Amino acid sequence: MSNFINSSIGKKLIMSISGLFLIMFLLVHLTANLFLLGGSDAFNLSAHFMDTNPLIQIMQPVLALGFFIHILYGIIIELQNRASRPVNYAKVNQKDASTWASRNMIWLGLFVFAFLVTHIINFFWVLKFGELETVFVDGEQMENSYALVSGLFMNGTTGIIYSVAYIIGFIALGLHLHHAFWSAFQTIGWSNIKWRKRLTIIGDIYAIIIAVGFSIIPIYFLFIN
Amino acid sequence: MAHKTINIKLKVWRQKDAKSKGAFETYELKNISVDSSFLEMLDVLNEKLVSENKEPIAYDHDCREGICGMCSLFINGRAHGPDDLITTCQLHMRKFSDGETIVIEPWRVGSFPVIKDLMVDRTAYEKIMQAGGFVSVSTGGVPDANAIPIPKEDADEAMDAAACIGCGACVATCKNSSAMLFVAAKVSQLALLPQGKVEASRRAKNMIAKMDELGFGNCSNTGACEMECPKGISLAHIARLNREFLTANIKS
Amino acid sequence: MTKLDSKVPKGKLKDKWSNYKAHQNLVNPANKRKIDVIVVGTGLAGGAAAASLAEMGFKVKAFCYQDSPRRAHSIAAQGGINAAKNYPNDGDTIYRLFYDTIKGGDYRSREANVYRLAEVSNAIIDQAVAQGVPFAREYSGYLDNRSFGGALVSRTFYARGQTGQQLLLGAYSALSRQIGLGNVEMHNRTELMDIVIVDGKARGIVTRNLITGEIKSHFGHAVVLATGGYGNVFYLSTNAMGSNGSAVWKAYKRGAFFANPAFVQIHPTCIPRHGEFQSKLTLMSESLRNDGRIWVPKKKEDAEAIRAGKMRPEDIPDEDRDFYLERRYPAFGNLVPRDVASRAAKERTDNGFGIEKNESGEGVYLDFKYAIERLGKDVIEARYGNLFQMYEKITDENPYETPMRIYPTIHYTMGGLWVDYELQSTIPGLFVTGEANFSDHGANRLGASALMQGLADGYFVLPYTIQNYLAYEITNPRKNPAELEEFKKAEEGVKSQINRLMSVKGNKSADYYHRELGKILWDKVGMARNEKGLKEAIEEIKALRKEFWENLHIPGNTNTVNPELEKANRVADFLELGELMAYDALSRNESCGGHFREEYATEEGEAMRRDDEYMYVAAWEYKGDDKEPELHKEPLEYEEIEVKTRNYKTA
Missing domain, CATH: 1.10.1060.10 (Alpha-helical ferredoxin)
Structure with a gap:
């Protein structure tokens, strides 16, 4: 088994499985986020549900582990890959041979990670450990998460900076997913000539949904609200 | 029947042996027929180098019809050069323009160490x-x-x-x-x-x-x-x- | 007078091989481990032999000059491999394959060898399929066949246009397995420099490591040469750049007889030459003649207009096209054997109907228009797509729209070291397989028969026959070559030859001499030969050789990669071999197969064979550097075949 995990395909399988797990998480997260568009009560309810649902609570450390493994193995693989080419080419022209995103997964990934850290500091940390004002929705007392989100994006110049930063983060995430989605299936071996086309299309649709879906929030607060 | 010809500049990786440090050297070639293959162009250069009592560029090649897999040049940033579905020996000079600088490197792979110039193991x-x-x-x-x-x-x-x-x-x-x-x-x-x-x-x-x-x-x-x-x-x-x-x- | 014993077993033709196997000596498993066999060359014949011998339990040392056995030039064979399976139910039999091969070879090959070849042909297909060679198949899942020149049945198995590649990779995979198991010691990027004879027997070789320049001796109880043909003597050919005749030439100089050196095959369908710096010519598979029609303009003025670039072939209406093969050979049409098709192309071109836009005009058309009309573009693409793509990459012309330009070129050498029925040369312990020997193709080889012969020799003939020799070697222990005087002397000889080459210090490259030699041979020992030209060629080659040794220049040194030294070494041998070819062509006062003497032609221009005087194998013995070689004759006797004039006009 350790042979398998340490093999190149084994490591990539770990990337693939952890990646697919994160892909599922993103959908859940996005669904919860879109409640923001339904106004403060709707969002607060959904945030409260997330905060109190035992399954979600159990999944939180698993999710953290998923991120950790995905990032750790991503870095290990990247370092090994670099070591396998001790002397670099003086001239490389790969623009027609592969997509920009596929060649820069590590950078996109690290950028998304940096974004993730900011995001955790901005929201997760505050929600989890900070002192937030509370509101009553349907007679139940809960933290006013909506105010936290809207407060970040609707805070004059700082709000604009955050909004733009978030949108850039989501674009990077979308690009990361553009390659990641079909690549995860390819690594598991669930691909062939026909399915590769289908998976890339599904993957692109998914990546656009995620990038656009998440970006709607800051845009919504910036312009529409 | 006059063939169309071009003048080119080559930046070629030269490395004496596996242990030596290599470097690029620049060569100029005139009146290369666009119908000649890339390796025939290198033959012309090598013949010129031999006549000047310089060591010709070592590179792997054999069948020259795209099937033996011996030829292995990284040309202008691409494996086997600027064309699709070909080996280096099937690359023709019509893919280059007059006055172009062409960069030629060996495969850069740790598991394929350079033997000499453009030859790898x-x-x-x-x-x-x-x-x-x-x-x-x-x-x-x-x-x-x-x-x-x-x-x-x-x-x-x-x-x-x-x-x-x-x-x-x-x-x-x-x-x-x-x-x-x-x-x-x-x-x-x-x-x-x-x-x-x-x-x-x-x-x-x-x-x-x-x-x-x-x-x-x-x-x-x-x-x-x-x-x-x-x-x-x-x-x-x-x-x-x-x-x-x-x-x-x-x-x- | 003859020293040649072909060792053909007694009995009826069809029983000879089984009788031989039933009575030959074998080596027992325990002794096999103690026997070293050296195999030089890792193409179909060498790779298959090395793998099979190692599987049997012999210790094999294999050598190739490329960086991997997989790169041997067998890989470039496109069209297919013959076998008498009769899967298409068109009446094929072992006898028919045997007969076609003898007839195709213009009755200049040894009957018993060819029969054995046809006999084992079916096993090759079985073996290849078992190795995972992806031959073309029908929708039923069974193997598909196509037809080839010189046969009236479809007996050619193929894997797209890469049959040689797939068969070689099959042999290579078997060889790789044995290397991995430690039964074969593989020496890549290593070139044979000499063969060592101890007490009259081949006992090993001296090699040069092409990376380090190290000269090294290797001991073997027997030596197998599977080093391919010497077609590169012409400089321009369909051979790989590194293909050379040095191994067989060293063997010749060590006493092995060289048989029929003048029998060279000119392949009719190659892409014509384009310029002075051309390094090789690319073959377009003979299989294209299944569906392509060969023609030149009927009117000289049209041919001139095309050469001048004023007219395109598509502009010539059908009635002004001369489908000269269909006209001259109605029964076989475009599928006549290679020598016939080549000479017919030369005849048209010499008479001013050539279409190539250069001084020589050397070119004819191979047109797929008619096949596309009949079968549709998709079918043609499925059959020949990769060949069409290759053609387009080289010529920048689309063969779906405009006819291919083709012309004959040097392709294969039927001649080679003389071997007996056991594939043993005149030096005991020196065996020769594949294109390197002379045995099976007579004066002309049929398409899809080279792969068959290489693999037959490698898988199914040599591994048996060599044991008949090795059975007597079991009492000879393995030796350390460093302790044998003969090896030391051979090493010194090799070193002094290299020093001699390096110290000429003139001002011309090896390629220059190679090109010059090629021109002499192509003009005078090529597709058509005559006495005057051959005598001139001998003198010109002698003069060129003299100049080579006075004016050669090799830069660099001997202890690193030095491609110029490698080339010079090979060219030095070609400069001698070319002369022997001319001697052979001169001594054979007849026309047969690939050997066409202008003095011996019918009024219609067909080859005139002279069976009464020349039905023999010409085996040449080396007599010293400046002495004429001595001719020995092995008479050819046909027991089961009536010798006829080849006729491809009627069935």
Whole structure:
């Protein structure tokens, strides 16, 4: 088994499985986020549900582990890959041979990670450990998460900076997913000539949904609200 | 009948031997026929160097018809140069323009050390093949060739994979120096045929273990290998290799 | 007078091989481990032999000059491999394959060898399929066949246009397995420099490592040469750049007889030459003649207009096209054997109907228009797509739209070291297989028969026959070559030859001499030969050789990669071999197969064979550097075949 995990395909399988797990998480997260568009009560309810649902609570450390493994193995693989080419080419022209995103997964990934850290500091940390004002929705007392989100994006110049930063983060995430989605299936071996086309299309649709879906929030607060 | 000709500048990697440090040298060539092949252009340069009592550029080449897999130049940032579905020997000078500077480098892969100038050592490929790139059948004692019908689609797909010439362009072009397409071509070919299916799991495990041991990088599915493969071998074969490898490990 | 014993077993033709195998000596398994066999060359014949011998239990040392056995030039064979399976139910039999091969070879090959070849042909297909060679198949899942020149049946198995590649990779996979198991010691990037004879027997070789320049001796109880043909003597050919005749030439100089050196095959369908710096010519598979029609313009003025670039072939209406093969040979049409098709192309071109836009005009058309009309573009693409793509990459012309330009070129050498029925040369312990020997193709080889012969020799003939020799070697222990005087002397000889080459210090490259030699041979020992030209060629080659040794220049040194030294070494041998070819062509006062003497032609221009005087194998013995070689004759006797004039006009 350790042979398998340490093999190149084994490591990539770990990337693939952890990646697919994160892909599922993103959908859940996005669904919860879109409640923001339904106004403060709707969002607060959904945030409260997330905060109190035992399954979600159990999944939180698993999710953290998923991120950790995905990032750790991503870095290990990247370092090994670099070591396998001790002397670099003086001239490389790969623009027609592969997509920009596929060649820069590590950078996109690290950028998304940096974004993730900011995001955790901005929201997760505050929600989890900070002192937030509370509101009553349907007679139940809960933290006013909506105010936290809207407060970040609707805070004059700082709000604009955050909004733009978030949108850039989501674009990077979308690009990361553009390659990641079909690549995860390819690594598991669930691909062939026909399915590769289908998976890339599904993957692109998914990546656009995620990038656009998440970006709607800051845009919504910036312009529409 | 006058042929169209061009003048070019070449930046060529020169390295005395495996241990020496190399560097680029620049050469100029005039009146190269656009109908000549890239290697014929290098022949002209080498003939010129010999006449000047300089050492000619060492590079691998043999059949000059795109099938032996010996030629292995990285030209203007691309394995086998600026054309698709070809080897270096099939590249023609009509792909370059007058006055162009052409950069020529050897494959840059840790597992393929440079021997001299543009020649690299691809023994690693041999070792991978020796680890399992075969059906364990000895001469004689086999059934009639038509004893087992094989669906045409399977035979055709096996042939697509079997077209690999072992040139190393996939590894050379891969940003990770991964040898997955090379290994996949053989594993997939043999896994598709009933004759090779019997030991498909063993083959996948042994070849991957050897590939890893030899220090090739990890595949990240960029697909560059497929695009630069002179024979257009598909990434679908890598998916099949992954499948074979994973099921082999699950089974054991 | 003859020293040649072909060792053909007694009995009826069809029983000879089984009788031989039933009574030959074998080596027992325990003794096999103690026997070293050296195999030089790893193409179909060498790779298959090395793998098979190792599987049997012998210790094999294999050598190739490329960086991998997989790169041997067998890989470039496109069209297919013959076998008498009769899967298409068109009346094929072992006898028919045997007969076609003898007839195709213009009755200049040894009957028993050819029969054995046809006999084992079927086993090759079985073996290849078992190895995972992806031959083309029908929708039923069974193997597909196509037809080839010189046969009235479809007996050619193929794997797209890469049959040689797939068969070689099959042999290579078997060889790789044995290397991995430690039964074969593989030496890549290593070139044979000499063969060592101890007490009259081949006992090993001296090699040069092409990376380090190290000169090294290797001991073997027997030596197998599977080093391919010497077609590169012409400089321009379909051979690989590194293909050379040095191994067989060293063997010749060590006492092995060289048989029929003048029998060279000119392949009719190659892409014509384009310019002075051309390094090689690319073959377009003979299989294209299944569906392509060969023609030149009927009117000279049209041919001139095309050469001048004023007219395109598509502009010439059908009635003004001369389908000269269909006209001259109605029964076989475009599928006549290679020598016939080549000479017919030369005849048209010499008479001013050539179409190539250069001084020589050397070119004819191979047109797929008619096949595309009949079968559709898709069918043609499925059959020949990769060949069409290759053609387009080289010529920048689309063969779906405009006819291919083709012209004959040097392709294969039927001649080679003389071997007996056991594939043993006149030096005991020195065996020769594949294109390197002379045995099976007579004066002309049929398409798809080279792969068959290479693999027959490698898998199914040599591994048996060599044991008949090795059975007497089991009492000879393995030796350390460093302790044998003969090896030391051979090494010194090799070193002094290299020093001699390096110290000429003139001002011309090896390629220059190679090109000059090629021109002499192509003009005077090529597709058509005559006494005057051959005598001139001998003198010109002698003069060129003299100049080579006075004016050669090799930069660099001997202890690193030095491609110029490698080339010079090979060219030095070609400069001698070319002369022997001319001697052979001069001594054979007849026309047969690839050997066409202008003095011996019918009024219609067909070859005139002279069976009464020349039905023999010409085996040449080396007599010293400046002495004429001595001719020995092995008479050819046909027991089961009536010798006829080849006729491809009627069935």
